[in-house]
Amino acid sequence: MEPNKPKRNQSKPPRPNGNNKGGKPAGNGNGRNSSRGAAIRAQKRNIEDANKVASQYLDAGSTKTETRKANFIDDSPRLKIIGLGGMDGGGSKNMMLVEYQNDALIIDCGTDLGVDLPGINYGIADFSYVKSIQNKIRGYVITHGHLDHIGALPHILPEIPAPVYGSRFTIGRVEEIFQNFGLPLPDGFELQTIIMNENTHEKLKVGEFFVELVRITHSIPGSTCVVIDTPVGRIINTGDFRLDPNPLDHERSDVERLEQLGNEGVLALLSESTTTERPGRTPSESTIEQSFMDIMKQAPGRIFVAIFSTNVNRIQMIVNAAVANNKKIALDGRSMVSTLEMAVRNGFMKIPKGTFVPIASANTLPDDQIVVVCTGGQGEPNSALMKMSEGAHRFIKMKEQDTVILSSTPIPESGNDAKIGLMVDDLMRKGVHVFRHETHDIDGCGPLHVSGHASQDEFKDMIRMTKPKFFIPIYGAYRSKQRHIELAVEEGIPRKNTVNAENGEVIELNQNQMQITGQVPHGTVLVDQTGAIVSNVVVKDRVLLAEEGLVAVVLTVDKRNGNLLTSPDIISRGFIYMRDNEEMMNQMRLELRRAVQQRFKRVDLDRFKQELREHVTHFLFEYTQRSPIVIPVVNVIGGGGGNKNGERPQEGQQQNGQRSNGRPAPSGDDHEPSKTPEQIAQEQQDKFQAMRERLLGQDARID
Ligand SMILES: [Zn+2]
Numbered sequence: 001m002e003p004n005k006p007k008r009n010q011s012k013p014p015r016p017n018g019n020n021k022g023g024k025p026a027g028n029g030n031g032r033n034s035s036r037g038a039a040i041r042a043q044k045r046n047i048e049d050a051n052k053v054a055s056q057y058l059d060a061g062s063t064k065t066e067t068r069k070a071n072f073i074d075d076s077p078r079l080k081i082i083g084l085g086g087m088d089g090g091g092s093k094n095m096m097l098v099e100y101q102n103d104a105l106i107i108d109c110g111t112d113l114g115v116d117l118p119g120i121n122y123g124i125a126d127f128s129y130v131k132s133i134q135n136k137i138r139g140y141v142i143t144h145g146h147l148d149h150i151g152a153l154p155h156i157l158p159e160i161p162a163p164v165y166g167s168r169f170t171i172g173r174v175e176e177i178f179q180n181f182g183l184p185l186p187d188g189f190e191l192q193t194i195i196m197n198e199n200t201h202e203k204l205k206v207g208e209f210f211v212e213l214v215r216i217t218h219s220i221p222g223s224t225c226v227v228i229d230t231p232v233g234r235i236i237n238t239g240d241f242r243l244d245p246n247p248l249d250h251e252r253s254d255v256e257r258l259e260q261l262g263n264e265g266v267l268a269l270l271s272e273s274t275t276t277e278r279p280g281r282t283p284s285e286s287t288i289e290q291s292f293m294d295i296m297k298q299a300p301g302r303i304f305v306a307i308f309s310t311n312v313n314r315i316q317m318i319v320n321a322a323v324a325n326n327k328k329i330a331l332d333g334r335s336m337v338s339t340l341e342m343a344v345r346n347g348f349m350k351i352p353k354g355t356f357v358p359i360a361s362a363n364t365l366p367d368d369q370i371v372v373v374c375t376g377g378q379g380e381p382n383s384a385l386m387k388m389s390e391g392a393h394r395f396i397k398m399k400e401q402d403t404v405i406l407s408s409t410p411i412p413e414s415g416n417d418a419k420i421g422l423m424v425d426d427l428m429r430k431g432v433h434v435f436r437h438e439t440h441d442i443d444g445c446g447p448l449h450v451s452g453h454a455s456q457d458e459f460k461d462m463i464r465m466t467k468p469k470f471f472i473p474i475y476g477a478y479r480s481k482q483r484h485i486e487l488a489v490e491e492g493i494p495r496k497n498t499v500n501a502e503n504g505e506v507i508e509l510n511q512n513q514m515q516i517t518g519q520v521p522h523g524t525v526l527v528d529q530t531g532a533i534v535s536n537v538v539v540k541d542r543v544l545l546a547e548e549g550l551v552a553v554v555l556t557v558d559k560r561n562g563n564l565l566t567s568p569d570i571i572s573r574g575f576i577y578m579r580d581n582e583e584m585m586n587q588m589r590l591e592l593r594r595a596v597q598q599r600f601k602r603v604d605l606d607r608f609k610q611e612l613r614e615h616v617t618h619f620l621f622e623y624t625q626r627s628p629i630v631i632p633v634v635n636v637i638g639g640g641g642g643n644k645n646g647e648r649p650q651e652g653q654q655q656n657g658q659r660s661n662g663r664p665a666p667s668g669d670d671h672e673p674s675k676t677p678e679q680i681a682q683e684q685q686d687k688f689q690a691m692r693e694r695l696l697g698q699d700a701r702i703d
Contacts, residue, residue: 068516149239278451283447303370304385
């Protein structure tokens with residue numbers, strides 16, 4: 001995984017007077033010194049900034065299918081390969097489509113966990129193109145069970161049902177995420193999975209394709225390369241991999257089979273590119289075994305190991321070290337318990353009877369007899385270790401003599417380093433001894449983590465073994481894929497037989513040629529904490545609110561004479577603190593009164609609200625050089641008619657007991673017909689104040 005998105009809040013230059021408290025207009029003194037144009041431009045700029053932030057994920061303008069002129073020499077049917085996700089970074093909603101005439105397969109279907117937008121949990125690939133060729137989809141083939149390769153299945157599979165193929169562990173993970181998915185699945189949907197044996201080279205016919213899985217080492221059991229024999233030729237998607245010569249489960253990469261496939265002929269190699277900028281070879285997982293043994297032997301008190309729950313082989317290694325030192329194991333964190341339960345059930349872990357104890361009873365054991373394996377190695381909020389470090393854990397209170405081991409490194413460019421740093425600070429404040437991989441040398445212990453991804457020599461090995469005619473780097477940032485192409489060229493692949501494709505680009509192949517021939521819709525669909533999809537319009541508003549805040553002005557106007565019935569009510573959230581800005585607020589109320597007097601009876605209600613919004617925007621910009629979202633609410637009270645506001649208020653507009661005939665509503669609620677408009681307005685005002693205080697908290701104020 002390598003989410004590499006630029007972070008929010010970096011795109012905006014600081015503005016002058018941004019901290020102006022609003023007592024005086026900004027700038028050189030006496031009042032109206034910024035034009036209405038400047039205010040409107042500032043607001044436009046804010047909207048553009050919000051669009052820009054959101055568009056990093058939404059790939060604005062990519063909703064069309066485009067075709068470019070292709071110059072293939074012959075007219076033989078061509079194979080299409082399209083990266084719908086993952087072509088802009090490892091860990092980024094990996095999803096490839098392989099299409100030949102009337103048949104298509106999806107390889108991997110993952111989430112992007114690196115999305116940094118307010119209220120967004122993760123992204124999945126825009127699958128509108130897949131939807132448009134839905135009748136061609138014969139199956140989903142999954143390389144391995146990491147979320148960035150399977151996490152989108154609960155969203156996409158019910159929409160476009162087809163069998164899911166994968167190794168036993170991968171299918172176990174797929175079933176696990178469906179069981180844990182927060183939303184109900186559509187009626188009649190049934191998850192259909194097919195376990196393939198990655199060790200026996202079994203081939204399954206799926207549509208026009210033959211599919212085979214080949215065992216490869218990574219940081220989760222059951223990782224595979226996906227081999228697809230198509231009518232045009234053989235393609236291999238490596239999935240995520242490293243070539244560990246000495247894996248803990250002794251399940252080495254099946255290099256013999258990869259060489260054999262290479263000798264038979266490979267049309268195209270689609271190889272993951274996460275860490276192509278790392279020289280040499282990735283150390284074997286077995287190099288960290290001794291470090292855990294040493295720490296278990298020497299640590300005086302309780303031991304906590306934070307690790308990804310899917311790194312099952314390493315967890316087995318920790319269990320072995322604990323058992324060898326007469327310690328019991330407690331698991332903590334929802335994903336930890338869920339994944340290990342699945343791993344044990346499917347025979348991927350061997351746990352001596354009586355080794356596991358519930359986390360709730362961890363405290364009943366002597367300190368030197370307990371090891372807690374938990375989530376939170378990336379400093380994730382609400383993870384088990386984070387709660388322990390904050391003193392908010394239900395069962396565990398950290399104390400002196402405790403030892404914490406972080407068996408991972410921060411995901412590059414994820415921003416997690418800072419979170420981990422703060423968590424480690426909290427732990428150390430409590431006297432806890434923390435071992436991190438980064439500082440293992442000065443801590444006098446061995447390495448505590450190795451990467452699950454290959455380094456340059458292993459990427460070259462993969463190309464050498466499979467001898468592809470065409471080379472397509474996938475699952476990586478543009479720069480990492482470009483570096484991968486350089487490695488391929490070093491290995492003798494002609495540069496014209498390589499392509500650094502972007503998300504959505506259509507790569508077409510026949511036996512002699514490879515070319516990008518167009519683009520299909522692509523981008524990111526955003527998902528919130530509950531699993532629900534969030535509209536990009538909502539996200540853009542959230543970004544605007546986060547940057548600038550909100551000001552609502554509420555006016556109650558007598559319909560008959562156009563007078564304000566109460567003092568204008570001004571509500572600010574995330575903009576400025578109003579108690580510190582009395583003078584500006586008073587000025588603003590004067591402005592609002594004037595606006596009502598001059599304009600309310602002259603223009604219709606929609607127009608009046610529009611003018612009010614612009615006027616307030618301008619006013620606030622002048623005082624503060626800021627441009628919050630402005631929401632005007634106009635309550636029109638009283639019967640009669642006879643002015644331009646006689647037409648019905650729009651839907652959603654507050655009418656306050658006024659029916660479409662202009663008369664107050666008869667009985668029913670507290671608006672008796674006998675009441676005067678002033679009384680009704682006062683009641684409204686009181687009700688509104690009570691509601692607002694309830695909803696918005698203690699700094700709500702009203703005149
Ligand atoms: Zn992976």
